[in-house]
Amino acid sequence: EEYGALDEAARVRVLSRELATPRLLYSPYVQYSAETAKELAIFREAAKIQEQFGVDAIRQSIISNCASVSDVLALALIGKETGLIRLDEAGRPVSRLNLVPLFETIADLQGAAGVMDALFAQPWYRELLRSRGDVQEVMLGYSDSNKDGGYFTSQWELYQAEQRLVASFAAAGVKLQLFHGRGGSVGRGGGPSFEAIMAQPAGSVAGRIRITEQGEVISSKFADPDIGAGHLEALVAATLEATLTEHQVDAADGAVFDELSRDAFAAYRALVESDGFMDYFLAATPINEIAKLNIGSRPASRKSLASIKDLRAIPWVFSWSQSRVMLPGWYGVGSAVAAYLARHGEAGLERLQRLYRASPFFQVVLSNMEQVLAKADLTIARRYASLVADGALAEALLARIEDEWQKTQNAFYAITGQGKLLEANAALARSLETRLPYLNALNLLQVELLRRLRAAPDDAGEVLTATHLT
Structure with a gap:
C-alpha cells in the first residue's frame, strides 16, 4: 500500500x-532514504x-x-x-x-x-x-x-x-x-x-x-x-x-470557563491571524536573532515563518519575553472577562469572584497571569515596536495589545479585589523591584543593538555577539 x-x-x-x-x-537488500535510515x-x-x-x-x-x-x-x-x-x-x-x-x-x-x-x-x-x-x-x-x-x-x-x-x-x-x-x-x-x-x-x-x-x-x-x-x-x-x-470543576463552573475560553480564544486568534501580524512579530521581537543563538535543541521554526503555526513554541515565548510584552501569559483574558461581564452584569462579576475564592484551577490561572503582568512593561515594548519599518502597522497592532493589556489588568483587579499586582506576593514583588532596573537597561541596550544589526546585516559580527549577550 x-x-x-x-x-x-x-x-x-x-x-x-x-x-x-x-x-x-x-x-537489508533495499536502499532506503536517508531519513528512513536515520530514524531506524x-x-x-x-x-x-x-x-x-x-x-x-x-x-x-x-x-x-x-x-x-x-x-x-x-x-x-x-x-x-x-x-x-x-x-x-x-x-x-x-x-x-x-x-x-x-x-x-x-x-x-x-x-x-x-x-x-x-x-x-x-x-x-x-x-x-x-x-x-x-x-x-x-x-x-x-x-x-x-x-x-x-x-x-x-x-x-x-x-x-x-x-x-x-x-x-x-x-x-x-x-x-x-x-x-x-x-x-x-x-x-x-x-x-x-x-x-x-x-x-x-x-x-x-x-x-x-x-x-x-x-x-x-x-x-x-x-x-x-x-x-x-x-x-x-x-x-x-x-x-x-x-x-x-x-473537580463541576458542570456549572465548567460552563463559565467554557464561556471565558471561547471569548479568550477568539480575541487571541483575531490578533495572531490579523494582517501583518507576522511582519510585526518578526521585527518587534528578536526572534531571528534568537534563531542564531547556539542554545536549544531545535531550530526556531519547522519550515518557513509564514504563520505562527510554523514557529516552535519555545522561541515564540522567549521572543515575547525579550520584548517585555509577555503576550503568551495573558493575552485574551481581558476580552473574555469584559465580554462575560457585558452579558451577565454584576451577578457575573460576583460569580467570577466566588470562583476565584473556591476553584484551585482558577486561582492558579490568575496567580500565574499576575506574575506575568508584573514582569511585562509596555513602555519598553513600544521601543521594540519602533523597529517595525511600517509605522502604521506597528501603531495599529501595539494599540490592540495595549488595549487588551488594560482590559486584562482591569479584569484581574475586579475578580481578585486586589489594588495592585503582587499585593499578596511580597517576596516576588521585592525580587522584581531589585531585578527590573537591570533588565530594563538590558532591554534598552538590546533595542539599540537590534537597530544597528538590522541596518547593516552584512557586518553583523560584534553587534550580533553583543545582541546575544543581552
Missing part, C-alpha cells in the same frame, strides 16, 4: 496486520543501549503532535522493526518501551480521550499494555497548546483533557500516568509547581506525576543542594496531597 495516501481506518488496518506478524518489513538507526541504538545498560536506561518513546490511533501504532511498528517490541511464542506483543502520545494543539487535546478509547479497543495494543503492567503514559503539551489557543484556552483545554482521560482510562481498566510538558515560563505552562499540581483534576494525580524541568530553570532549582531538596519535597508533598484531594 501507498501508506501516505491511506485514510485513518485503512492505516490502522495495515498497521494492525503488520504488527500481528513477526515478519519484518525491513530488508536511532531506534536500533536505543535497543543497543537497553541491552548494554538495562531496559530502564530508555523507558519511553514520545510521539510529538499525536493526533490519531495510527500515530501510536506506527511508532509500535518501528519498535517491532528494531527489536524494542517482540512477539512471544503465542504471538502476543512484549514491549521494552512505553509508547507515549503527546497531545499538543487545542484540537489534539480535545480529541485525546477519543484517540485513547479507540486505541484501547485495539486487541493487539491491549496485549502490549499488559506487557507494561497495564500502565499507559500520556504527555500533555503546554507550550504548543498555548501558542495555538492562547493562555486561558490552553489552560482550560488541558484541564478538560485530563478529566476526560481519567474517565477513559477508568472505563478501560488501564492505569494513567500523565506527563506534563510544562516550561519554565508561564506561557509554556510554568509557575509554582506545588500550586500547579494541587490544581489538577481528581484522579489525574494517583500517587505519581511526571513533569519536565526545562533547561532554563534547572540551575535555579537544583544547582544548590538545599534548594533542590526543598523543591523535590514540595513536589512530593503536592503529589501526596493532590492524590488525596477530590478536586
